[in-house]
Amino acid sequence: MKLFDLSGRKTLDATSPVSFAEWKEARQGTAISLPQDVEVEELHSYLGSLSLIVLEFPIFRDGRAFTQARSLREYEGYKGEIRASGHLLPDQAIHLRRCGFDSVVLSEDANVKDWEEQLGRYQFYYQNTVISPT
Template identity: 55%
Template sequence: MKRLDLSGRATVGSVAVPFEELATQPTARGVVLTPDVAFESLAPYLPQLDLVVVTFPIFRDGRGFTQARALREYGGFTGEIRATGHLLPDQANHLRRVGIDSVELPDDADPSPWERERHRFHTAYQFSVGGESGPLSGLRRALT
């Protein structure tokens, strides 16, 4: 697998273990989340982690977006969030805006559609946990 950087942040080389094994491996620095793992279950482990791999079993399953946003917004996670599984290049901007730093692509995948999509839109109206702000972000913050 090759890794496509979405955020411009350095990626870590930590080995990720399945969430089910995290409690038995206290030295683990990375974890693989399946869509059924709730943020509350992972929260106690966040201080020890450098890497969270969010899996997308099918491209229609958006729970990975929710997991990534919860990690950044509610958990204050500052490590790398990596997406893996069935993803489409047109999801690149949204992946970045919910806090995902990188995407695992098959070795034979062409990264150019991902790069093209990453730079396609320059304005977003939604709030981003990735640090970017759209024209209405200040208004949203003022109302909340």
């Protein structure tokens, strides 16, 4: 597993996430993996104790994790790391960052240079974003 930093922080959480089902049962741990069928509002009372939330993209065309990330940042005010995992392409790098993702889990054979090039592709945006301008 390789982690790619989308946010420019360079300090990514190395904690291994537990499944949401496990975490919900024990409410222990600071890193969770959240499936798409869970509403982020369920985490509202616990966001202060979570340092990492991993959002899954089970298939390329399932974009619900984009909505989850944006909701966590914009509506819930989550400040910890949001990580994308699953079927992702370098072309999605900018959209991931603009929705609030900090990092991406890449396969071992992924070309990091492709991801870096995509992040530098545009200098400004016309649409609103959940991140502050850099």
